[in-house]
Amino acid sequence: MLSAIKHKLITLVQLLLVMTYILFEELIWEGIAKPIYEAIHALKILQRLEAKLENLNPSMILVIFILLFVIVEAFGLYAGMLFVSGQMILGLVLYIAKIPIAAFTFWLFRVTEEKLMQFGWFKWLYEWIMRAIAWIKATEIHRKTMERLVEMKRDIKAWKEKYFAGESPFIGRMKQLYKRVKVSLRK
CATH class of the missing domain: 1.20.5 (Single alpha-helices involved in coiled-coils or other helix-helix interfaces)
Structure with a gap:
């Protein structure tokens, strides 16, 4: 009986993780954020910025990345709180507003990934997240x-x-x- 409850609980956790991943991957990333990311990546001004980032100190890049990441996550959490409190329109607007910032943050990660991976804890965290995603997909x-x-x-x-x-x-x-x-x- 205890093992059956444990199995159902593990299955429920897996289902929640899978549904969350699919929601973000299929709907938000593929449908909205990826086209924005590709548009951002194609901008000539960002190509010049990319060249400047090559000369920037890895610690400064890390600070900028973490700041942007925290802003994006805070927007997402606050949007979720607005959804739960019944302010659906405001929550949706806030969530949509965060998508270009998230796409820019992803772009920043991709162009500075080598420098960011110089930080052992950052590399460990990134690899842990990638293993978790691989587990979900498996x-x-x-x-x-x-x-x-x-x-x-x-x-x-x-x-x-x-x-x-x-x-x-x-x-x-x-x-x-x-x-x-x-x-x-x-x-």
């Missing part, structure tokens, strides 16, 4: 959830193509209905 719950998400995406795409394609039967009927209503309103 769970059966993650695999099955991703399979379901792929199926859902495929179903949604098929539904969109069927009902909202250029000249689908549905769109054709809607256009005909619109024309009839328009003609009858003119009379």
Whole structure:
């Protein structure tokens, strides 16, 4: 009995971790932050900044990175508190506002990663996080959830193509209905 409860508790923790990871990876990173990151990375001004960062002291880079990271996380936590307190719009605005800062912070990490990894504790923490993500991705719950998400995406795409394609039967009927209503309103 105790082992069954322990197993259910571990499964619940895995499910929560997997769902959190998928939420951030699939929805927020892939859908919103990655395009912003790519736009930031392409900016010429940041390419000049990247050249200046090469000459900057690793300790200064670490301070800047940690400051930006703390700001991003504080925005996220506060946005969550606003959601929970019922202020959904304000929470959503704050969360959306943090995404460009998070994308910039990710860009900063990528271009200064070698310097940041000079700090043993930072490297250890980064490697620990990467192992945790690998563990999450290796769970059966993650695999099955991703399979379901792929199926859902495929179903949604098929539904969109069927009902909202250029000249689908549905769109054709809607256009005909619109024309009839328009003609009858003119009379």
